[in-house]
Amino acid sequence: MGTANPFYKKQALTHKAESSLFTHTLNRIELSGFEHFLFLMAPPNKNTHSDSLFLTNYPNEFIESFKASSLIHENPIEKHCKTSISPLIWDQTLFNEAPRLWESSQLHGLNYGWSFSIHDAKGVVSILSMTRRNAAITPQESSDKVANLLWLCHELHSALQDTVQARVKINETIGRLSQRESEILNWTAKGKTASDIAMILSLTTRTVNFHISSAIRKMGASNKTAAVVTAAKCGLI
Numbered sequence: 716m717g718t719a720n721p722f723y724k725k726q727a728l729t730h731k732a733e734s735s736l737f738t739h740t741l742n743r744i745e746l747s748g749f750e751h752f753l754f755l756m757a758p759p760n761k762n763t764h765s766d767s768l769f770l771t772n773y774p775n776e777f778i779e780s781f782k783a784s785s786l787i788h789e790n791p792i793e794k795h796c797k798t799s800i801s802p803l804i805w806d807q808t809l810f811n812e813a814p815r816l817w818e819s820s821q822l823h824g825l826n827y828g829w830s831f832s833i834h835d836a837k838g839v840v841s842i843l844s845m846t847r848r849n850a851a852i853t854p855q856e857s858s859d860k861v862a863n864l865l866w867l868c869h870e871l872h873s874a875l876q877d878t879v880q881a882r883v884k885i886n887e888t889i890g891r892l893s894q895r896e897s898e899i900l901n902w903t904a905k906g907k908t909a910s911d912i913a914m915i916l917s918l919t920t921r922t923v924n925f926h927i928s929s930a931i932r933k934m935g936a937s938n939k940t941a942a943v944v945t946a947a948k949c950g951l952i
Contacts, residue, residue, distance in 0.1 A: 736874055737770050743867050747860050749845035751825055753781075754871050755793075759838030768875055773825065773846075780819035790816070796832035796842045802861055803830040804852050824848040829857075831868040839876060843868040896930040897946070899923055904943045 744752045753771040771778065781790065791809050795801075803809070805828035810817030820828070825846035833841040845864065892900075902912045909927065913920045927939050936942035 733770060733875075736871065737772075740770060740867065740871065741772060743863075744845045747845070747864060748847065748850075748856075749829075750847045751845070753778075753844045754841065754868075755844075756839065756841045756872065756875050757793075759840070770871070770875075774823045777819050777823045777825060780816055792828075792830050792844060793842065796830055797840050800832055800834060802857070802865070804857065805829070805846075820846070827851050829864070831865050833868050833872040835872065835876065839872075841868060841872040841875075843871065891933050892930060893926075896926050896933070899926045900930050900939075900943055900946045903927065903939055904947065 740752055740754060744750075751771075751773050753769065753773050756768040758767070769778075773781070791811075791813055792803065792805070795803050795809075805820075807817060810820075820826070826848050827850065828844055828846040829852055830842060830844040832843075843864070898916070899912055902915060907915070909923045910920050912918070913923045916923070927942075930946075931937075931939055931942045934942045934945045936945055
């Protein structure tokens with residue numbers, strides 16, 4: 716039997732931390748002859764990147780250009796990948812409607828790019844882009860590497876789909892919390908009891924407990940401590 720393809724080693728990624736996934740991805744794209752990557756996982760029907768998940772080693776300055784382009788007009792890479800599963804090799808024509816993004820990519824050494832996408836049944840779209848400074852992607856290279864890189868995109872999508880769905884759920888929950896519920900959770904995080912909070916806010920203890928129970932339910936928590944922890948992770952308090 717022949718030697719196993721090193722690209723497919725260590726496939727059990729589902730429970731790995733994002734830092735481990737970053738290292739795994741960087742190793743794989745370097746093995747394929749690329750230097751930088753960006754993996755973007757976006758929930759369905761989102762107009763911004765607020766609920767999206769990023770893994771990348773792109774320069775920070777380019778990431779800002781990337782996000783700005785997506786806010787001003789539709790990013791050409793995302794536009795293609797959200798409507799097609801065909802691998803996309805970048806060229807200047809692709810960026811006709813986003814010339815500043817093309818200029819920024821050249822400025823930061825992201826001269827030659829290749830993007831892949833995955834669409835799942837829930838409408839989540841994942842995009843994996845890889846770039847390098849030198850050497851255009853040839854038809855032969857495309858034929859030789861397309862299966863490995865598409866597999867990598869599938870790996871990352873599977874490993875991170877629970878994470879991005881959890882972020883969406885949390886953000887939706889935040890939107891449902893009332894101002895009073897957020898206020899009471901904030902005081903709870905500071906160690907105040909229901910009676911303390913009632914006195915501070917000029918409410919009855921019963922009313923405070925009602926809002927705490929409501930917040931616990933909305934946050935999907937088992938008790939007020941868990942609700943406070945979740946709220947803190949979401950930046951509510």
